[in-house]
Amino acid sequence: MNFPDYESGIPDDAVAALDPLHADAVCARLPAMNERADLSAVCTSLRTIIPTTEQVAAFDPLECLAAMRDIGILLGSVKRHGAEPVLAVPELEPVLLELGARTDLVPRDTVHHYTCWNPRGIRQRMYTGDPQETHLIDSVRNAMPRLGAAVTICARLMRLDPADPAFAESMNVVADHLQAMVTSISDVVAQVSPVYFARGLRPYFEAITVAGTEYLGPAAANMPLALVDVALWASDHGHESYDCFHRESISYSLPPWRRLYTGWRRGPSLAEVISTAIAEDDHGPVQAAAEALCRALRVLIVFRGKHVTIARRAYEEEVGLYREGSGGGTVELLARILRLTRDIAAEVGVRHQRLAANVRRSA
Numbered sequence: 127m128n129f130p131d132y133e134s135g136i137p138d139d140a141v142a143a144l145d146p147l148h149a150d151a152v153c154a155r156l157p158a159m160n161e162r163a164d165l166s167a168v169c170t171s172l173r174t175i176i177p178t179t180e181q182v183a184a185f186d187p188l189e190c191l192a193a194m195r196d197i198g199i200l201l202g203s204v205k206r207h208g209a210e211p212v213l214a215v216p217e218l219e220p221v222l223l224e225l226g227a228r229t230d231l232v233p234r235d236t237v238h239h240y241t242c243w244n245p246r247g248i249r250q251r252m253y254t255g256d257p258q259e260t261h262l263i264d265s266v267r268n269a270m271p272r273l274g275a276a277v278t279i280c281a282r283l284m285r286l287d288p289a290d291p292a293f294a295e296s297m298n299v300v301a302d303h304l305q306a307m308v309t310s311i312s313d314v315v316a317q318v319s320p321v322y323f324a325r326g327l328r329p330y331f332e333a334i335t336v337a338g339t340e341y342l343g344p345a346a347a348n349m350p351l352a353l354v355d356v357a358l359w360a361s362d363h364g365h366e367s368y369d370c371f372h373r374e375s376i377s378y379s380l381p382p383w384r385r386l387y388t389g390w391r392r393g394p395s396l397a398e399v400i401s402t403a404i405a406e407d408d409h410g411p412v413q414a415a416a417e418a419l420c421r422a423l424r425v426l427i428v429f430r431g432k433h434v435t436i437a438r439r440a441y442e443e444e445v446g447l448y449r450e451g452s453g454g455g456t457v458e459l460l461a462r463i464l465r466l467t468r469d470i471a472a473e474v475g476v477r478h479q480r481l482a483a484n485v486r487r488s489a
């Protein structure tokens with residue numbers, strides 16, 4: 127099968143420019159239909175854009191991604207108004223399965239469809255049309271390429287000796303890329319009200335059932351940050367609850383990242399590799415590597431501190447409508463991940479300081 131060329135990188139703007147289902151007009155009308163909670167109009171619109179299996183067969187791989195994006199925004203809307211999409215529109219199911227198979231992704235839209243492959247401006251696919259929705263889409267759109275770059279560098283780091291100066295250099299670049307997550311969440315904290323997220327948008331990200339299996343909505347939680355964690359520390363310093371979360375989350379990820387996860391999930395993590403190197407030679411050149419890892423972990427802590435604060439507000443009892451996030455996790459899980467990130471940063475920090483003292487003594 128001719129899959130999208132994920133290894134070379136998907137040209138996001140090229141996918142965004144496509145409209146294989148001629149859905150521009152329908153998508154432009156969707157926020158108004160949603161505002162009226164007009165389930166029947168959303169279902170009718172969805173029926174008008176569903177391609178036949180022959181049409182899907184004629185799509186190239188990037189058109190398949192764009193088609194899933196447009197079907198996705200409508201089916202999330204159907205679910206929000208109380209119907210199970212494949213029951214309300216039965217012709218949907220074979221098309222979702224076929225588009226999932228053609229793109230080597232789950233048989234529904236993911237966070238990539240909703241953000242990176244979503245056109246900007248007047249053609250942007252939106253559930254609500256509220257400017258706050260654009261801020262949320264942009265926050266992920268802007269951070270995703272930097273997170274992808276961080277994953278690629280982690281893959282290089284797995285092959286490097288921590289004593290090699292290139293290791294510390296690359297780890298510092300990972301920290302720089304992770305900074306994009308901090309920028310994104312800061313923008314969201316400044317521009318998006320927790321009440322809008324909780325009541326206006328979150329209901330569109332509910333799970334749907336396709337061929338008897340539940341699939342989660344296009345949540346930011348499925349960005350590959352957990353994969354970066356697994357590389358840096360979480361494969362051997364995690365917790366069962368976080369392991370469950372990243373095991374599930376990775377299935378919504380792009381195929382090359384799913385393969386990396388399989389290779390990394392049993393460790394050793396880069397934190398472990400650095401600790402072992404320090405234990406074997408406590409006078410040495412791994413100091414810069416440990417320092418750079420601490421820097422990367424501190425960036426994660428800043429992101430997670432801000433993120434858990436807004437998540438807590440959005441899921442407060444009097445604000446939120448759900449107990450769980452759209453990615454299948456809870457605010458308690460976020461707090462736990464933050465604690466785990468702090469713990470590993472403290473552990474690596476202590477090792478790094480001891481090593482630095484040793485290096486100073488022997489100088």
Ligand code: HEM
Nearest residue numbers: 265266310314323346347351437440451452453454455456
């Ligand atoms: C109002 C804004 C937001 C709220 C209320 C919120 C809420 C949540 C919740 C409850 C979770 C737990 C897992 C789940 O979704 O089921 C989660 C996970 C996650 N969210 Fe958000 N989120 C928000 C914005 C963002 C933004 C803007 C980003 C990234 C740019 C982001 C990235 C993540 C990531 C990567 C996770 C996985 C857990 C982690 O790495 O700490 N979220 N979010």
